Amino acid sequence: MSNITFYTNPMSRGQIARWALHEAGAEYSAIILDYGSTMKGADYLAINPMGKVPAIVHQGRTVTECAAICAYLAEAFPDAGLAPKPDERADYYRWLFFTAGPLEQAITDKNLGIIPTADQERMAGYGNLDRVIDTLEAHLADRDYVCGDRFTMADVYVGSQVDWGLQFGTLPERDAFTAYAGRMRARDAYRAAKAIDTAEIEEMQRKG
CATH class of the missing domain: 1.20.1050.10 (Glutathione S-transferase Yfyf (Class Pi); Chain A, domain 2)
Known part of the structure; x- marks a missing residue:
């Protein structure tokens, strides 16, 4: 499973996504964004036009919204046993x-x-x-x-x-x-x- 790029700020709901990544056992690279600059910059807005974190990019696809990220990771990493029976x-x-x-x-x-x-x-x-x-x-x-x-x-x-x-x-x-x-x-x-x-x-x- 390829590496995940994780966009976050530690003082945000990104804490939820980071916990989810660790529970899933996913390898990831974190990019810390600043509220006043990079989070609203063109590079990140191309990933999430809302200019909000967290977001993950996995196998070329972007997932935003914490609940969606959690559900996605449970399915993308089935060996972790976190998806529902x-x-x-x-x-x-x-x-x-x-x-x-x-x-x-x-x-x-x-x-x-x-x-x-x-x-x-x-x-x-x-x-x-x-x-x-x-x-x-x-x-x-x-x-x-x-x-x-x-x-x-x-x-x-x-x-x-x-x-x-x-x-x-x-x-x-x-x-x-x-x-x-x-x-x-x-x-x-x-x-x-x-x-x-x-x-x-x-x-x-x-x-x-």
Whole structure:
């Protein structure tokens, strides 16, 4: 399997993609982009016209959006065993996209000061943030991982959102969330990826 080019910034959702790359056992070369310059430069805009990271280029094809990158890597590196088995597919895709859609949108809206009224909830795909949080909590309360007792690539994405939500206070400190995040933080691939991003952040801060 050919090497992957990984475009990222350590202070971004690129942390999700790096963790996914490590879980998949993929060989990759990282290109660190700066928000104010290279991320909006012509070279990168030819790869992702949104001017956002992360993105990966594999065998000449580009994949953007963290949930898509996670799902792609699970299929591109089947030996890692991170793609869903037939009886796991429903939970795998449901909660991968629930987290990428309703959860992230509801949290973003709240951070922007957008709180839908009761009438507006019918237009918002997530309804309201409390319902989204309760729904995810209920799913994680009686299982170790998204698909039950086995870690899959869905846990990289869902786990990242729960991990960050607890860290930044956008998710409440509920037992199901803290226990789940603890299992994610204990993984070797999580720790290896996090160590790289932490070192990159420290280097960026040192340079000022």
